Amino acid sequence: MEQPEALVIGGGPAGLMAAGELAGAGARVVVAEAKPSVARKFLMAGKSGLNLTKAEPLARCLAAYGEAAEPLRPMLTAFGPEEVQRWAEGLGQPLFTGSSGRVFPVAMKASPLLRAWLARLEGQGVRLRTRWRWQGWAGAALRFATPEGPRDLAPGVTVLALGGASWARLGSDGAWAPWLAARGVPVTPFAPSNAALSVDWSAHMAPHFGRPVKPLALTAAGRRVRGEAVISARGLEGGGLYPLTPELRAGAALTLDLVPDLAAETVAARLAGPRGKRSLSNHLRRALRLDPVRLALLNEFARPLPRExxxxxxxVKALPVRHAGLRPMDEAISTAGGVAWAGLDAGLGLRALPGVFAAGEMLDWEAPTGGYLLTACLATGRWAGRAAAGRPLAGDAAAGQESAEPKERP
Incomplete structure (x- = not known):
């Protein structure tokens, strides 16, 4: 039976961050990853530009995490948006900040950052073992299915960074949840987060599949989000919709404001103007400058259109959307649920399993897209790695700039 000093299960951002902290403290670290390569979801995120974080004050950043803001506060205070940027730049990746405050690598992809990150970890002595799928415990040991057959490891400390329960093909399948629950770890059931909405469109919507809807404001349970959505063959998706996932998941109705820059009184006044021989559709188009996509949505959900x-x-200002609920969880960008905060100590150690820590999306938190997901994965991975290594948990001025040379072993 192999007995590494430190074992990290899961080769995503949280796991790699934890591995770097452990190795930086001098521990001999093994990272076990079920897939043939690490950080597959991270690389997938890079296909749309790799939104690393959001340049904004910490208080505003924390507010994006809702009920999880308080338990996440110490981790994000130690390694928040500013520290994430310094960390990426320390890996040789120049960044830029968009008009919305979102921060991206100039390369607009994840692979250069990942290559530099893995090179640093290799220099620290971290050993990556791919196609090692964790299968739970065999007595006191952790059992893995590997290309060479079953292997058991009995590490000194373990950090679990196994992801949530979406995008299973990239490695996050949630299979770990019953194993932890059976050992007394409280686990909140998974639920889709940042999820698309299922809509059974009529045939006349087909020409609009793939087109964005903007300008637009979306409202559910009194929460209003200004953003855009995209019409897909299966429903609605996009950054304007995703922040409303918690409300939609709870059964709230969704309405669309197709002219968010106009007050209802202004809209009514324009529609009351002379129409002449124009059809109602042409009148809507000219009076409100509705493009074909928004006009199609209005006809889809409001026919027969009121004449008054x-x-x-x-x-037009509150168009009710008929839908069939959220798309399946595996299609969601992320998930809510996971290891409950009550089952964790201040260092993200599992109370029921001394010497075992957890980090990343497998913890019970959710946040909208916009850099928040990756920021919290990095911050919790760093926090759990430092705690597992016995290092101080507070932030330091050299965050992300650690030497590749191992430090004194804990």
Whole structure:
């Protein structure tokens, strides 16, 4: 039976961050990854530009995490948006900040950053073992299915960074949840987060599949989000919709404001103007500058259209969306649920399993897209790695700039 000093299970951002902290403290670290290569979800995120974090004050950043803001506060205080940027730059990756505050590598992809990161870890002596799928415990040991057959490891400390339960093909399948629950770790059931909405479109919507809807504001349970959505063959998706996942998951109705820059009174006044021989569709297009996509949505969900101006304006400003709920969890960008905070100590150690820590999306938190997901994965991975190594948990001025040379062993 192999007995590494430190074992990290899961080769995503949280796991790699934990491995770097352990190795930086002088521990001999093994990272076990079930897939043939590490950080597959990270690389997939890079296909749309790799939004690393969001350049904003810490208080505003924390607010994005909702109920999990307080338990995440110490981790994000120690390694928040500013520290994430310094860390990436310390890996030789120049960054830029978009008009929305979102921070991206100039390369606009994840692979250069990942290569530099893995090179640093290799220099620290971290050993990566791919196609090592964790299968739970065999007595006191951790059992893995490997290309060479079953292997048991009995590490000094373990950091679990196994992801949530979406995008199983990239490695996050949630299979670990019953194993931890059977050992007394409280686990909140998984639920989709940052998820698309299922809509059974009529045939006339087909020409609009793949097109964005903007300008647009979306409202559910009194929460209003200004953003855009995209019409897909299976429903609605996009950054304007994803922040409303918690409300939609709870069964709240969704309405669309198709002219978010106009007050309802202004919309009614424009629609009450002379129409002449124009059709109602042409009148809507000219009076409100509705493009074909928004006009199609109005016809999809509000036919027969009211003829009275105020009633029609009310539909334009609060268009009810008929939908079949959220898309399946495996299609969601992320998941809510996972290891409950009550089962964790201040260092993200599992109370029921001394010497075992958890980090990343397998913890019970959720956040909208926009850099928040990756920021918290990095921050919790760093926190758990430092705690497992016995290192101080507070932030330091050299965050992300650690030497590749091992430090004194804990």
């Amino acid at each position: 101006a105020e009633a029609l304006a009310a539909r």
